[in-house]
Amino acid sequence: MNVTEPPEPRDGDDGLNGGGDEPGDGSDRTDGGDDDGDARSDDSAGSSGGGGGGVPAGDTPESINEADVITTETEVPRRISGDTPVAAFDTVETVQTITFQTDAQVGDVQVSTIDPDTEAIDTPGVAVAVQDITVPDESADTPATIEFTIPQDRLNEIGATPEALQVFRNVDSGQEPLETTVETSGADMITVTAETPGFSVFSVNAVSEPDAAISVDAGVVETGEEITLSGINSTTEYGEIVAYEWAAGGETLTGETARTAFNEGGEYTIELTVINGAGETDTTTANLTVETGGDGTAGDVRADDGTAGDGAMADGVEQPDGFNWGVVLVIVILAILAVAGVVLARRRS
Incomplete structure (x- = not known):
């Protein structure tokens, strides 16, 4: 049997009784039928009011x-x-x-x-x-x-x-x-x-954009010295941060914290990008100075006060550990006085 769909919209279609007023077109259904009287194909006409x-x-x-x-x-x-x-x-x-x-x-x-x-x-x-x-x-x-x-x-x-x-x-x-x-x-x-x-x-x-924050062990390190990079202070107002992506000296790292070292001296920029659960991102950077150490030149030996050159002689020759020139000078003076005393005593005799 061929079913002809009535024109739309139809007057009096209130969508409450599931369809039009002609017998046989679904008007006697109470399970959520076609509100505007449209005829539906066999696979949908048999629906018992369910979605999905x-x-x-x-x-x-x-x-x-x-x-x-x-x-x-x-x-x-x-x-x-x-x-x-x-x-x-x-x-x-x-x-x-x-x-x-x-x-x-x-x-x-x-x-x-x-x-x-x-x-x-x-x-x-x-x-x-x-x-x-x-x-x-x-x-x-x-x-x-x-x-x-x-x-x-x-x-x-x-x-x-x-x-x-x-x-x-x-x-x-x-x-x-x-x-x-x-x-x-x-x-x-x-x-x-x-x-x-x-x-x-x-x-x-x-949802909101996150706020990325970097914390580095120190602002100045030496080549080969391992440092810790931390994004633990990064925040997001709603939800949580789900990813931390680092770029440091050409190296890509992930995680809330990461460890790395630099083999060459120079000025480096550390970059951190954080991503929250909504897919929003924020990026921030921090600067790091890497100094070359251990090459035997003046300034490579550092004293307790952190200044270069405190442990080196003027000619660039490194002093032995624990060697005190003041003590040596006192000993030499005492030795000269002792010799002079002996010579003087002999002349009087």
């Missing part, structure tokens, strides 16, 4: 079974204006609407609100809201605009400002930052809009 390619309404998707799901709501997008399907949500927290950038029919859309403090999902920065959004498989890569609303109280809890908010999408390679727009809706609510190329787990996070 057949997930039953209210069931937790397997991808977030270990997360603390607060509420779940399933809706079918309606064509509110023109041919663009829009899903609107009433019971789940933070997600208000999802506008699909397509003129094709989109099946059931399920949104699950997850506790933002959950440890089951790794989010960058500090999570303000976490949502799992599932759609039928054929719509999984459909671009869309998602509108979130964030209570100001939640921002106050973590000490964040609206300007710090950024939406991320969980992908195989990690967290993908999305184009995000933030607007203040009155004194109590923040509207955050994100453009997404597809669907998975989304999070609204407070």
Whole structure:
């Protein structure tokens, strides 16, 4: 039997009873049918109200079974204006609407609100809201605009400002930052809009650029002397620093601390780049002087006061350790006086 799709939009389409008023077109369904009366293909018409390619309404998707799901709501997008399907949500927290950038029919859309403090999902920065959004498989890569609303109280809890908010999408390679727009809706609510190329787990996070800081053992070292480079004083306001990358004398090092040595004297610039969980970076530098030591020239022997040349004779010949010329001079004078005394005594006799 051929089914003809009715023209859109249709008058009286309120999206509450799942479809149009003609018998046989799905109007007698109560499980989240087509709100605008569009006929759906056999593989979607048999859906029992679940999003994410057949997930039953209210069931937790397997991808977030270990997360603390607060509420779940399933809706079918309606064509509110023109041919663009829009899903609107009433019971789940933070997600208000999802506008699909397509003129094709989109099946059931399920949104699950997850506790933002959950440890089951790794989010960058500090999570303000976490949502799992599932759609039928054929719509999984459909671009869309998602509108979130964030209570100001939640921002106050973590000490964040609206300007710090950024939406991320969980992908195989990690967290993908999305184009995000933030607007203040009155004194109590923040509207955050994100453009997404597809669907998975989304999070609204407070993020910031890190602040890189370098600490070096000493500002002056000798060739071959091993030194410790430390980035332990680097900070990031939200979340944590996940990577430290060093560049020192042509060598690349990683880690919060690193050890290295220089084989040639000269002036060197140590560079540190830190990366936080949101992918934000900061770079800073420190200067280091490397002196050539042990070549036998004046100034290579250093005294306790750290000045070069204190342990060398004027002609550049190194003094033996513990040799005191003052003592020698006293001994010579005493010897001369003794000899003179002997000579004088003999003459008198």
